[in-house]
Amino acid sequence: MTESILNALVHLFAIIESAKEDTEIVDSGELVIRPYLRKNLNNETLTTEYIKLFYDYLNFYKSQPATTNDDGLTIDSTSILQIAKICNQLNKELLRSERLIVFMQLMELIGADQKVTPKEEEFAALVALNFNLDQDDVTNLKNFILRLDTIELDKKRILVIDNKQTEWPEEMSRIIRKNKKQKPSRHLYVENLFGRILILYLKSVETFVFRYDGPLNLFLEGAKIIPKRPYILKPGSIIKGPSITSIYESDITKQFIHEQANTRVVLTGENVQYTFKNSSNGLKSFSFSEDSGRLIGIMGGSGTGKSTLINILNGKIPPDKGSIHINGFSLEQASIAGVIGYVPQDDLLFEELTVYQNLYFNAxxxxxxxxxxFIEKTIRKVMENLDLEEIKDLKVGDPLNKTISGGQRKRLNIALELMREPSILFVDEPTSGLSSRDSEKMMLLLKDLARKGKLVMAIIHQPSSEIFKLFDKLWILDEGGFPIYDGNPIDAVVYFKTMNTQVNAAESECPRCGNVIPEQILQIIEAREIDDRGTSTRKRRVSPLTWYEKYKENILPRLLKLKYEPVLPPTNFRIPGTWEQFKIFSKRNLLSKIANRQYVFINLLEAPVLAFILGYFSKYAPEGVYAFSENINLPVYLFMAIVVALFMGLTVSAQEIYKDRQILERESFLNLSRFSYINSKVSFLFMLSAVQTLAFVLVGNGILEIHGMTFYYWLVLFTASCFANMVGLNISSALNSVINIYILIPFILVPQLLLGGAMIKFDELHHSLSNQKYVPVVGDLMASRWAYEALAVAQFRYNDYEKHFFNVNREISANSVYRSYMIPEVQSINNQLLNDSVSWKTSDRExxxxxxxxxxxxxxxGFKAFPYIDQLNPAYYNRRVASLLTGYLKDARQFFADRYLRAQERRDSVYSVLLKRIGKTAFLTLEKKYHNEFLANLLMNRSQFDMVYRGKDQLIQKKDPIFMQPYSRIGRAHFYSPFKLIGDIRISTFVYNVIFIWMMTIVLYLILLDNTIKKIIRFFESPKGDEQNPTIWAKMLDTLANIPRAYLKTLQIRKSKTAYR
Structure with a gap:
């Protein structure tokens, strides 16, 4: 309190005191002013100085002649102006609650002589008016202090505490009053309390004032209570006496809260237990019963199971044994109904969005x-209540790059939960990382929520005395998850001192200042034994099990199981449908991305810049004049374009879900749709990939002068990028750190590079992997292989030059290969067998x-059938069959020679028509502009020396793979095949490959919906003792089998929630 404020207060007290008719009867300065100053200054010298100042002011005002205003008031205009001036000065410094305290002191000053003059009443009214105090509170406070009876008091705001039994038990009394629709007559019974304690509730500031009328020596915060004098009952205060049970502020608060709350909530747990696998840690058997209007603190050393307990209570972790109910309903039912709220220790904020946007999308x-x-109105109300109005347009930022303070971040996190008004709120370490002042503000906020009828449970570490007193109840856990205390926080100090047989066991607070030292509780619990050398050992003086036994013996029997009505409190919480959630998530995701300028800048420039680099360096022009047909780097460009698409798709999605992991946890806690969330991410990434790949194609193809192929290039690159998006989303969802994600990316990209078909030929791989007939299976698993083949085949086949000749060229190639290579090779085998009759019986392969x-x-x-085909086996093969086969093959070779000539004639015809239509010069320009010779060399395998490979059961063509018909009719084929066969259906390689990549993408999408990879990782991360359990493997196989049902499951969840409501 500043010097100017103290001067103003003393000045005000002197003006009020000067209104008394006779100051000789009671010395108000000593009776009222000195105790007030001593309490606020905690310095006797300063107190004496200000008392002297008070008397100086008093003597001055007493010496002034009394005057009367024209309007009949007994206060002169000078005094009115002075009071207004002093009150205005105090208004700038004092909160409303502090103004009420000052007003209470003034009332006590006025009533010190037990006589109230009209002038004093006018002074009091003038001060109340200038302080802008609630009129009902002013009236009640005046009557409370100046009158000893309760006749003039508002019965709704009075609580009487005495030793008189009510006619009915409290539960029955409440039911009777409810049925009669009467206003409650509040009463609290305390055995052996002679006299009575009168409690006044000041509603505007949610503060309690009390006075005691009786003969007992009662104490408040270690100080004796003077009968008939008013006292402020602070949060956490305890009224104690030698022969009465302690009266807790929380018990008084409950009398008023339960009347305000629509539905009383009771959280009950019976023998709740949880044990981690292969460990004795977890939570030992714990029973409790807590109701609305309480702020419960959970304390304990590190690793004692506090967070585990919170996660069990909020339903995140199911207990191994026991049950938890809210008004008789399961946690799942309560969660769906919106009764439970949870604020974890980590942020649940979108860092790129503003404070208002975070609240808006949550709403x-x-x-x-x-x-x-109504949503706007709700947001405004929450921001006003939590003091967030001034920062509503500020971007939240991350903890290292702050734009709002740590305390504001905590309040915003709590605001996200409070917006839907849950009846039970769990908060994990609300004061971590905050200053002492912000910590106190945060706990006062939680206390205020409890006073409004919420049940608030918070994990707390090293609380100050003020924060410690705010808790209505304290749970303490010890190592191994043993519950060792359940009761009032102040009594915890006495309990552990008593159990530890300390000398001053009954002393819970400092007798001088009233402060509590919470640290001493853990010091007693975790005290270590001292060895002979005087050093502390690792062995505890009292083991956790011993404390647990003391808890079961001394505390557990006293805990009462509260009664409740089997109904959940009403709530406005209604989650949108799947489509609406998708739109909300999509808009939120888009705005968060747009707000990050670096993200937008990099992702929009990445593709064109990489395309420019790739196109510029691969634009081969040996003589300074570039010609597309002579660019030897085109195949490299095609493959690198695929790699770039995969790289962009993977990197842009690799953190998408991981960075939202905390928010996802909260949204799953709210039963929001994972299906909608995933689809919002997928749709955004697909749109971004579409833009990136289009930019890449336009720039890269423009530099290399690739004409007429924009759609083909874009579709393949977009498809590959979408596949990479799904891979990135899966690893983002499954892995538990950014480091692991980016370590894994090379393990994904390197196989795509190696097995894409461009760097190493598939028939030149290790013999265990290679396949001369088809692309090996390991290659078929690579999206790069399908994309590169589709792009290369499309560039060769569908360009404006080759599309005129492709079909006839394919026919020419087939006839040429069989005429010149395949049939001669068959003839060679037949001649070899004919000349070596001894080996017929052992030549099964040939x-x-x-x-x-x-x-x-x-x-x-369609060539004629060989009539002796059935005799081409070791049992029947002979010289006659061999001679007949020689003639047959000679006819076949002539057959293909004739077909070859006819195909050549058709090609010449196409050439002539085209030449006649566009002219020779235009034709040459067409070829030079669209046909790349080096890509043709690659796809026609012109560098291959052996045109035919003799396999185990057939000859395999190696020449002209781009013109060659696949051997398989189930979709498999050699690399650069022009089409794929499914039965008798021909599907072009471009279409087939694109479809195949999308099928792989869909499989990854279903895996992502079910979060299968994360489940598998969790399975293998489980303790080794579980590996021998055969049911584990069955569960894993069941998980894999459930992937196709992920989408249906998501829709069914939404349906069940609607049905419940």
């Missing part, structure tokens, strides 16, 4: 039945090749 997900106007190739001539190309 949209909680109040589906509210209009925009004969199998002969049989399959001869059969293929008929089935694939």
């Amino acid at each position: 949209k997900t909680c109040f589906s039945n509210f209009s925009e106007h 004969l199998t090749v002969l049989s399959n190739e001869v059969r293929r001539l008929n089935e694939v190309f």
Whole structure:
């Protein structure tokens, strides 16, 4: 309190005191002013100085002649102006509650002589008017202090505490009053309390004033209570006496709270237990019963299970044994109904959004039945209550790059939960990282919530005396999860001192200042034994089990199981439907991204910059004049374009879910749809990928002068990028740190590079992986292989030059290969067998090749069937069959030669028509502009020396893979195949590959919905003792089997919630 404020207060007291008719009867300065100053200054010298100042002012005003105003008031105009001036000065410094305290002191000053003059009443009214005090509170406070009876007091705001039994038990009395719709007559019975304690509730400031009329020696905060004098009952205060049970401020508060609350909430737990796997830690058997209007603190050393207890209570962790109910309903039912709120220690904020936007989107997900106007009104109310109005337009920022303070961040986190008004609020370490002042503000906020009828439970570390006193109840856990205390915080000091047989066990507070030292509780609990050398050992003096036994013996039997009405409190909490949630999540995600300018700048420039770098460096022009047809780097550009698409898609999505992990946890706690959340992320990333890949194609293709292929390039790169998006989202959802995510990215990209088909030929891989006939399975698992093949085949096949000749060129190639390579190879095998008759019986492999190739001539190309096909085996093969086969193959070769000539004629015809239509110069320009010779060399395998590979059961063509028909009819094919076969259906490679990548993307999407990868990781991270449990493997297989049902499951959850409501 500043010097100017003290001067003003003493000045005001002197003016009021000067209004007394006779100051010789009672010395108010000593009776009222000195105790007030001593309490606020805690310095006797200063107190004496200000008492002297008070008497100086008093003597001055007493010496002034009395005057009367024209309007009949007994106060002169000078005094009116002085009081107004002093009150205005005090108004700038004093809170409303502090003004009421000053007014109470003035009333005590006026009533010190037990006589109230009209002038004193006018002074009191003038001060109340200038202080802007609530008129009802002023009237009640005046009557409370100046009259000893309760006739003039508002019965709704009075509580009488005495030793008189009520006619009915409290529970029955409440029911009777409720049925009769009468206003409650509050009464609290305390055995052996002679006289009575009268409590006045000042509603405007939610403060209690009391006085005691009786003969007992009662104490408040270690100081003796003077009968008939008013006292402020601070949060956490205890009225004690030698022969009465302690009267707690929380018990008094409850008398008023339960009348205000619509529905009383009782949280009950019976023998709740939880044990971590392969560990004795967790939570030992714990029973409790707590109701509305309490602020409960949970204390204990590090690793004692406080967070585990909170997570059990909020339903995040199911207990191994026991049950928890809220008014008889399960935690799941209560959570769906919006009864439970949870504020974790970490932020639940969108750092890129403003304070208002965080609250707005939270409101949209909680109040589906509210209009925009009502949501706006709700947000304004919460911001006003939590003092967030001034920062509503500030971006939240991250903890290291702050734009709002730590205390404001905590209040904003609490605001997110309070907006939907849960009846029970769990808060994990609300004061961590805050200054002592912000910590006290935060706890006062939680205390205020409790006074409004909420049940608030908070984990607390090293609380100050003021914070410690705010708790209505304290739970203490010891190592191993043993509950060792459940009761009033102040009594905890006495309890542990008594259990530890300390000398001053009954002393809970400092007798001089009234402060409590909470640290001494943990010091007693965790005290270590001292060895012979006088050093502390690791062994505890009292083990956790011993404290637990004392708890079961001394505390547990006294705990009462509260009664409740089996109904949940009404709430406005209504989550939107799946589609509405998707729109909310999408808008929130988009705004958070736009607000991050670096994110926008990098992601919009990344693609064109990389395209420029790639296009510029791969624009091969040996003589200074660039020609697309002569660019030897085109295949490299195609493959690197795929790599860039995968890289961009992976990096942009790798943190998307991980950075929202805390928010996701909260939204799952609110039963919001994971399906909607995932779809909002997927849709945004797909749109971003579409923009990025289009920018890449426009820039890169423009530099390399790739014409007429924009759609093909964009679709393939977009498809590959979307696949990478899904991979990134899966690892973002599954892994538990950013480091792990970015360590994993090379393990994903390197196989895509190695097995994409461009760097290493598939038939040149390690023999255990390679396959001469098809792309090996390990290659088929790579999205880069499908994308690169689709892009290369599309560039070769669908450009404006080749599209005129592709079909006829394919026919020419097929006939040429069989005429020049395949049939001669078959003839070679047949001649080899004919010249070596001894090996017929052991030449099963060669004969199998002969049989399959001869059969293929008929089935694939329509050449006449060989009548002795069944004799091409070791049992029947002979010289006659070999001679007949020689003639047959000669006819077949002529067959393909004739087909080849006819195909050449058709090609010449196409060439002539095209030449006639556009001219020779334009034709040459067309070829140079659209046809790349080096890509053609690659796809026609012109560098291959062996045109035919002799496999185990057939000959495999190596020449012209781009023109070659696949061997498989189930979709598998060689690399650069022009189309894929599904039965007799031909699907172009471009279409097939794009569809295949999207199928892989959909599988990843279903895995993401079910969070399968995270479940598998959790399974393998479980203790080794579980590996021998066969049911674990069954559970994992069941998880994998449930992937296709993930979408349906998400929709069913929403349906069940609606049905419950």
